[in-house]
Every structure is written in C-alpha cells, then in structure tokens.
Amino acid sequence: MKKKREEWEKLCRTYPDLSPFVLLKISMVWYGAVLTETALDRLQEPDYCFGKLEPFAIQFDGRPANKVMPGGILLRDATYVYINYGETYENPYQIDWDDEQGEFLLRDEDGIIDTVDFVPRPDFFGKITSKGTPMEAVADARAQKLIFTAFQKCRLWEGKDQCHFCAFFTGRYSLGEVDCEEIYETVREALKEPGRFSEIYLSGGTDFSGEPPFSVEIERYIRVLQAVGRNFQGRFSSQLMAPAYPHQALKRIYEETGLTSYCPNIEVWDKHLFQTLCPGKEKWIGYEEWIRRTLDAVEIFGKGKVCTQVVAGAELARPYGFKTEDEAIKSNFEGCEFFAKNGVICLSTIWRPHRASRLGFQPMPSLSYYVRLAKGFHEIRKSYGLISTNDDYKHCGNHPDSDLERLDV
Amino acid sequence: MGEMWKGLELPDRWLSPLSDTNTKKYIRFPDSQTFFCPSLDSFDGRVLALALEEEHTDFGRALVAALWFDRPVQMILKTGKEIMGMEACVYRCHIAGPLFTKKLLEIRSENPDHDMASAWELRFLKNIEVKDISEVKRPDRALEPEWHLDCMKYTKNG
Numbered sequence: 001m002k003k004k005r006e007e008w009e010k011l012c013r014t015y016p017d018l019s020p021f022v023l024l025k026i027s028m029v030w031y032g033a034v035l036t037e038t039a040l041d042r043l044q045e046p047d048y049c050f051g052k053l054e055p056f057a058i059q060f061d062g063r064p065a066n067k068v069m070p071g072g073i074l075l076r077d078a079t080y081v082y083i084n085y086g087e088t089y090e091n092p093y094q095i096d097w098d099d100e101q102g103e104f105l106l107r108d109e110d111g112i113i114d115t116v117d118f119v120p121r122p123d124f125f126g127k128i129t130s131k132g133t134p135m136e137a138v139a140d141a142r143a144q145k146l147i148f149t150a151f152q153k154c155r156l157w158e159g160k161d162q163c164h165f166c167a168f169f170t171g172r173y174s175l176g177e178v179d180c181e182e183i184y185e186t187v188r189e190a191l192k193e194p195g196r197f198s199e200i201y202l203s204g205g206t207d208f209s210g211e212p213p214f215s216v217e218i219e220r221y222i223r224v225l226q227a228v229g230r231n232f233q234g235r236f237s238s239q240l241m242a243p244a245y246p247h248q249a250l251k252r253i254y255e256e257t258g259l260t261s262y263c264p265n266i267e268v269w270d271k272h273l274f275q276t277l278c279p280g281k282e283k284w285i286g287y288e289e290w291i292r293r294t295l296d297a298v299e300i301f302g303k304g305k306v307c308t309q310v311v312a313g314a315e316l317a318r319p320y321g322f323k324t325e326d327e328a329i330k331s332n333f334e335g336c337e338f339f340a341k342n343g344v345i346c347l348s349t350i351w352r353p354h355r356a357s358r359l360g361f362q363p364m365p366s367l368s369y370y371v372r373l374a375k376g377f378h379e380i381r382k383s384y385g386l387i388s389t390n391d392d393y394k395h396c397g398n399h400p401d402s403d404l405e406r407l408d409v
Numbered sequence: 410m411g412e413m414w415k416g417l418e419l420p421d422r423w424l425s426p427l428s429d430t431n432t433k434k435y436i437r438f439p440d441s442q443t444f445f446c447p448s449l450d451s452f453d454g455r456v457l458a459l460a461l462e463e464e465h466t467d468f469g470r471a472l473v474a475a476l477w478f479d480r481p482v483q484m485i486l487k488t489g490k491e492i493m494g495m496e497a498c499v500y501r502c503h504i505a506g507p508l509f510t511k512k513l514l515e516i517r518s519e520n521p522d523h524d525m526a527s528a529w530e531l532r533f534l535k536n537i538e539v540k541d542i543s544e545v546k547r548p549d550r551a552l553e554p555e556w557h558l559d560c561m562k563y564t565k566n567g
C-alpha cells in the first residue's frame with residue numbers, strides 16, 4: 001500500500017513552487033478520506049453540524065443513518081477539500097478529533113500530517129422559510145459561497161442522455177423546482193451572518209423544456225436571480241452554472257438580473273469524447289455550438305467572467321477514453337489555451353468515479369496526472385492574464401488550478 | 410507541516426504592548442517588505458491574529474507565500490522608543506468561523522463601512538532583536554473590490 005505522506009512530500013520536492021496545501025488537497029481527493037467516530041461526533045455539535053438535506057444530493061451507501069455529514073474540509077491555508085463522505089475508499093486518509101488540542105487532525109497510516117478544519121455551520125441552517133421548508137434544503141454553503149440549486153433534478157436522465165460521469169440527484173431528497181420567495185427569504189437570512197458569504201452560486205439540473213428548448217429554464221433562472229437580487233442594490237457577486245445559451249437569452253439574463261459571472265461547463269474538451277460522454281449536451285446544443293456560445297458570452301460578461309470546466313479524468317475513463325495520460329493532458333491543455341485566448345477561464349475539477357454514474361466505479365488517472373493538469377491550467381491562464389475571482393479557492397474550491405492563483409495578482 | 414502545528418505560548422511581555430492602543434505594529438516578510446499591521450492582537454495569550462483587508466494585494470500574497478512555504482515572519486511592536494521583535498509562523502488563514510468573525514466585527518466596530526477579506530493566525534516562535542523599522546508601506550489595493558455580500562445588502566434606508 002502506498003505511503004501517502006511520503007508520496008506527498010516527494011511531490012512537494014518535485015514541485016517546489018506549487019503550494020504544498022494544493023498538492024495535499026489533490027492527494028486527499030484522490031485517496032479519499034474517512035472520519036473517525038470521534039470526529040463525526042464532534043461534527044454533530046452546533047458549530048459544525050450541517051444540514052440533513054443536500055440540494056445536489058448524491059446517493060452514498062456508507063453513511064451512518066443517524067449522523068449528519070459535515071461541510072467541506074478547510075486546510076490551514078483555507079484551501080477547500082470536498083470529500084465524498086461515505087464512499088468506500090481503498091486507502092483513505094483519516095480525520096480524527098483531538099480533544100486536548102481542540103483540533104481536527106489529518107492522518108495517514110504513519111501518523112499526523114496536519115491539522116484541518118471544517119466549513120462551519122451557517123446560521124441560516126435550522127431556520128425555516130415562511131412556507132415551512134427547512135432553509136438547508138433550499139441552499140447549501142461553503143466557507144464563503146451560498147449555493148442554490150434552482151431545479152433539483154436533471155431531465156437529461158429521462159432519455160438516458162445524462163453525462164456519463166454524473167451522479168447528481170441520485171439521493172432520495174429533491175424539491176424539484178425551488179420557490180423564488182423561499183430563495184429570497186433564505187438569502188435574506190444568510191446575509192444576517194456577518195461576512196459569511198461573498199458569492200452566490202446558482203445552478204441546477206438541465207431542463208430543456210419549452211419552445212425554443214431551454215426557455216422554461218431560462219425564465220426560471222431569471223426569476224430566481226431576480227428574487228435573490230431583491231436583497232441587494234444593483235449587481236451582486238454571483239455565478240450561474242447552466243447550459244450554453246444563445247446570445248440573446250444570455251443578454252436578457254444579464255440585463256434583467258444582477259448576475260456577474262456565467263459558467264457553461266464543456267465537461268470534456270475532445271469533440272468525440274464530448275459527444276460520447278455528454279450525449280444530452282450534444283443532442284440539445286452540440287459541441288461546436290456549446291463552444292461558440294461560451295465565447296460569445298464574454299461580450300456580455302467580460303473577460304475572465306465566463307468560465308467552463310472539464311471533469312478531469314473522465315476523458316481517460318474506460319471504455320471510451322484516451323489510452324494514455326499524455327494524450328489526455330495534451331487535449332486538455334489545448335482546450336484551456338483555446339478558451340484562454342478567447343477570454344474564457346477553463347478550469348479543471350477532479351473526477352471522482354461514482355457507482356451511481358454510467359461510468360461506474362473505476363480507477364482514476366494517476367495522482368501526478370492531476371498535479372500536471374493543475375500546474376498546466378494555472379500557467380496557461382496566467383500567461384493570458386486571466387484570474388478567476390469567481391472560481392478561486394474561496395468562492396469555489398473545486399479547482400486545484402485556481403487554488404494556485406493566490407500568489408499571482 | 411506536522412511538526413509546527415502546535416505552536417508556542419506567547420511570552421507574557423507581549424500581551425500589554427499588544428493591547429496598548431498607542432503601540433505601532435508591523436509585520437516584516439523574509440524579502441524585507443514591511444507593512445503596518447494595526448489589527449494585530451492576541452485574544453487568548455497564545456494565538457496572534459491580524460485582519461487582511463484585501464487578498465489580491467502585495468500584503469495578501471506575502472502572507473500566502475509565508476504560509477505555503479513555511480517562511481517565518483517578524484512581528485514588530487513599537488511603543489514610545491521601545492521596539493520589540495519576534496519571529497512568528499503564519500499558521501492559518503480563516504475565511505469563516507469564530508476567529509474570522511471576531512476580527513471582522515472588530516474592524517466593523519471601528520468603521521461600519523470597512524470590510525475584511527480574511528483573518529490570519531500567527532504563532533510565536535522566538536524573541537528577536539530588531540534595531541530599526543524602515544520603509545514601512547501600506548498594502549496596495551486589489552484590482553476588484555473584495556466585499557462580503559452583507560456589505561452590499563439592500564436596506565430600507567438605502
């Protein structure tokens with residue numbers, strides 16, 4: 001069995017200019033982590049206890065029924081680490097609670113690696129809307145990001161056209177379409193906690209309903225953003241993650257709401273793999289059109305305010321993927337460079353295979369693949385003067401490449 | 410990483426000048442950049458904490474580099490003619506949680522229009538001798554404002 005600390009220290013020596021915390025994060029996501037009973041008990045207490053209801057619910061079998069899963073992990077530099085708690089990992093890190101020190105400890109098989117923390121429970125959890133819905137079912141939270149899922153299912157699953165790596169909404173709880181008044185009330189409540197949030201993030205499963213397709217979804221996002229916006233004067237720091245919409249529709253969204261950033265995810269850069277792994281996106285919009293619309297969005301939102309992400313590793317998954325990591329890296333760098341040239345921030349996120357997805361549970365690419373990818377994406381964007389203020393360590397935390405930007409500007 | 414996580418107790422002699430409003434406080438990084446650091450204090454005699462107004466600044470980057478690469482910094486206090494110095498490690502960046510909220514409320518109690526990007530926790534390593542304090546600067550400004558959303562919220566009074 002591999003020694004995680006040794007491997008991580010070797011990475012730190014190989015890449016002395018990269019953040020050791022970002023390297024640790026990549027390793028933690030790669031190996032996974034489990035919570036000791038003591039840690040999980042500590043995380044049930046009021047300062048950390050998260051909601052029972054997760055708006056983007058994914059099905060996991062290994063979660064104790066009587067305990068609530070915590071928010072994400074925060075390393076000492078506030079780097080965010082998202083762990084699929086309850087997944088069955090082969091050789092995971094362990095997170096324990098040290099009562100004497102009053103700290104959570106990250107361990108591998110040989111001992112303590114560092115102290116870590118968790119995203120604290122936001123004050124609005126436990127509150128209910130005027131219609132009686134628990135606010136934790138309306139919004140999720142990271143350290144600085146308030147997350148809304150406008151439509152808590154994805155219609156691409158209906159015709160088995162879902163993205164092959166996706167396991168969203170496979171958990172049992174779903175509100176379907178959320179209520180705008182409840183969103184307004186939840187934002188209002190969340191803003192009572194001083195300094196807790198600096199970005200609002202809106203997304204949802206794909207809904208192609210309406211004529212032309214997606215018109216129902218576009219109207220829904222406008223309504224939701226307007227409801228959020230009733231809490232602010234003018235524009236507010238926010239991001240919409242949604243399909244690639246036509247220019248006119250996007251212009252309406254921008255002009256009629258306070259939105260500041262837009263993120264239509266390409267998921268896979270290689271055209272053939274996109275068409276295979278994202279059949280619904282191909283069917284309803286198409287690869288070329290998805291890219292064209294993404295570039296067009298820069299005219300509306302501005303350079304660096306349009307993002308797209310690749311689910312890094314899915315392009316190597318069996319049976320369709322690239323045969324070698326070098327081919328996959330080359331393809332991803334080409335995509336990142338193409339977008340950067342056009343003012344779009346292309347980010348990578350680490351693919352965690354999931355049993356409930358069509359690709360199923362299978363080996364991930366190597367750890368060093370993800371390190372090379374994070375380093376390369378960061379360098380490419382930097383060379384084009386791009387910085388991701390909406391998807392950085394603080395406002396997202398899913399992207400090791402943007403975690404590396406903290407020394408740039 | 411693992412070796413330093415406990416930190417050291419802050420010697421008693423630091424507590425009174427830290428809480429004295431007449432004390433001038435500075436932080437000096439290994440590349441000699443020295444910044445005014447008026448928010449530095451210790452609420453429990455062990456942990457030192459400072460408020461960083463904006464992250465995308467020279468001050469913000471210096472703190473990140475010190476934390477990422479384990480580069481000790483110097484904390485300097487000047488009360489009247491007396492100068493005290495310590496070497497400290499930049500231990501943790503807080504963007505939520507009790508220490509973050511405490512520093513933020515301190516900043517806002519001085520001026521309700523002020524905001525803070527993050528709070529930084531430092532740990533004492535050793536006393537050092539500091540002879541002079543020169544070329545002190547204020548942090549530059551971030552390209553984009555770094556406001557929390559509750560500073561932008563709509564109120565009936567405008």
Ligand code: SF4
Nearest residue numbers: 154162163166205206
């Ligand atoms: S669009 Fe794809 S990734 Fe998003 S929820 Fe639907 S199937 Fe999943």
